Amino acid sequence: MxxxxxxxxxxxxxxxxxxxxxxxxxxxxxxxxxxxxxxxxxxxxxxxxxxxxxxxxxxxxxxxxxxxxxLDILENVENQGVRLPFSCRHGACTTCAVRVLSGEIYHPEAMGLSPKLHEKGYSLLCVGYPRSDLEVETQDEDEVYELQFGRYFGKGKVRPGIPLDED
Incomplete structure (x- = not known):
């Protein structure tokens, strides 16, 4: 009311x-x-x-x-009445991942996104803050997850105690 x-x-x-x-x-x-x-x-x-x-x-x-x-980008978009995919709201998963087409996003707490994917233009809306006008493209969560973690699962069984390298 x-x-x-x-x-x-x-x-x-x-x-x-x-x-x-x-x-x-x-x-x-x-x-x-x-x-x-x-x-x-x-x-x-x-x-x-x-x-x-x-x-x-x-x-x-x-x-x-x-x-x-x-407010992070996801909250700002939701305040405009637009609903986008999200899950954790803490930057730990890839559900709200986007590829930045133009503009700049600052995301200090995007632990769910590797530095390598960030360098390729990916960002997480739930922990991202606009630093300019933005144009982004939403991504398929499975595709981003595969880009980030697929190489480890594709190598066979993961053995406990072996750290995953950051290439």
């Missing part, structure tokens, strides 16, 4: 269901964590296309930008 505190009646030349969404000092008084789910719900329940632009300078703008940048 949409929180009525966010809807303020106003005179407008626009037809309904347009309303003014007053953000004001939402960060201090109501919490930004409330705003994002409300906007997502509003967009999913109406056919209205909208864009939220934060204007002004100062501490509030900086805090909002910092909060948005703190």
């Amino acid at each position: 949409l929180d009525d505190r966010f809807l303020i009646e106003h005179e407008s030349t626009f037809c309904e269901p347009y309303r003014l969404l007053y953000v004001g000092s939402l960060l201090d008084h109501k919490g930004v964590g409330i705003l994002m789910p409300v906007l997502e719900k509003l967009q999913s329940e109406t056919e209205i296309e909208f864009k939220l632009t934060i204007v002004g300078d100062g501490e509030l703008r900086s805090e909002l930008k910092d909060q948005a940048q703190a």
Whole structure:
């Protein structure tokens, strides 16, 4: 249910269901964590296309930008209503793997992706943070898993105590 505190009646030349969404000092008084789910719900329940632009300078703008940048790519995409494959959300599997076609992703905790695959342009959305505009291609999890681990399974039985080499 949409929180009525966010809807303020106003005179407008626009037809309904347009309303003014007053953000004001939402960060201090109501919490930004409330705003994002409300906007997502509003967009999913109406056919209205909208864009939220934060204007002004100062501490509030900086805090909002910092909060948005703190979300990984998977969370940002989900906030847009897009559902992509994921499993662990911790960078330990390859379910959310993508190949970066253009742009840069920073992923400090992608333990499920070898440095070699990272060099080839692969990244994990659940622990990736955009450093520029991005174009990515989703990947088949089995294909990425095979690229990363297949060479070990293809060599026969794995013996305990033998470390896997990093080539």
